[in-house]
Amino acid sequence: xxxxxxxxxxxxxxLFDFQKSWARFTLRLIDRLxxxxxxxxxxxxxxxxxxxxTGRFLPDSPIIAGTPDAAVIAALPHLPGWTAASLTDLINxxxxxxxxxxxxxxxxxxxxxxxxxxxxxxxxxxxxxxAKAHLQAAGIEEYFEFIAGYDSGFGAKPEPGQCNAFxxxxxxxxxxxxxxGDSLHDLIAGRAAGMRCVAVLTGVADAKTLAPHADAVFPxxxxxxxxxxxx
Numbered sequence: 001x002x003x004x005x006x007x008x009x010x011x012x013x014x015l016f017d018f019q020k021s022w023a024r025f026t027l028r029l030i031d032r033l034x035x036x037x038x039x040x041x042x043x044x045x046x047x048x049x050x051x052x053x054t055g056r057f058l059p060d061s062p063i064i065a066g067t068p069d070a071a072v073i074a075a076l077p078h079l080p081g082w083t084a085a086s087l088t089d090l091i092n093x094x095x096x097x098x099x100x101x102x103x104x105x106x107x108x109x110x111x112x113x114x115x116x117x118x119x120x121x122x123x124x125x126x127x128x129x130x131a132k133a134h135l136q137a138a139g140i141e142e143y144f145e146f147i148a149g150y151d152s153g154f155g156a157k158p159e160p161g162q163c164n165a166f167x168x169x170x171x172x173x174x175x176x177x178x179x180x181g182d183s184l185h186d187l188i189a190g191r192a193a194g195m196r197c198v199a200v201l202t203g204v205a206d207a208k209t210l211a212p213h214a215d216a217v218f219p220x221x222x223x224x225x226x227x228x229x230x231x
């Protein structure tokens with residue numbers, strides 16, 4: 001097997017712990033949109049797939065691995081007076097400011113990966129500007145040669161457009177690249193592009209769900225360097 005060279009990472013649930021980073025934001029967003037109406041709040045909770053009693057996302061939440069458009073489509077029927085454009089703008093603007101909880105110490109990990117010569121990229125279903133804001137806040141934006149969101153012109157996962165664009169950007173064949181993510185969307189996209197795939201469990205999906213689609217499953221991306229050294 002050829003040594004892996006290019007490493008393409010999902011963002012939410014992979015670099016950053018999904019539940020810890022996004023649950024509180026989503027509950028606050030629901031409260032804001034509901035404007036004190038308990039019925040609307042309950043409907044939005046169901047639509048966005050988050051349990052208000054536990055504050056945790058459900059496995060079928062449209063927010064998990066989906067684009068902001070998916071959240072807007074789910075929420076909009078319960079929000080008369082809002083348009084898709086206005087709600088999308090609100091979500092993207094506020095999401096860029098959400099403090100992210102690192103899955104592992106990211107500066108140390110990406111310093112090591114870059115020093116080892118791996119071209120690095122991000123492929124997220126978040127907006128590109130939000131992704132860059134989160135990477136910059138973590139102090140790691142400089143390590144990535146490629147950063148693509150759902151609005152960057154390459155489509156969204158599980159379609160392979162972002163993965164294909166990464167291999168072209170770093171001038172590597174897909175078999176020399178690895179897609180690292182926490183969802184089936186990530187793994188399906190990577191496979192469709194001809195890449196190897198690594199799954200991590202810092203999102204919502206469990207190992208049983210992810211394992212059939214991955215070459216390896218790890219608790220978090222901190223286990224990646226050891227795996228890379230063995231292939």
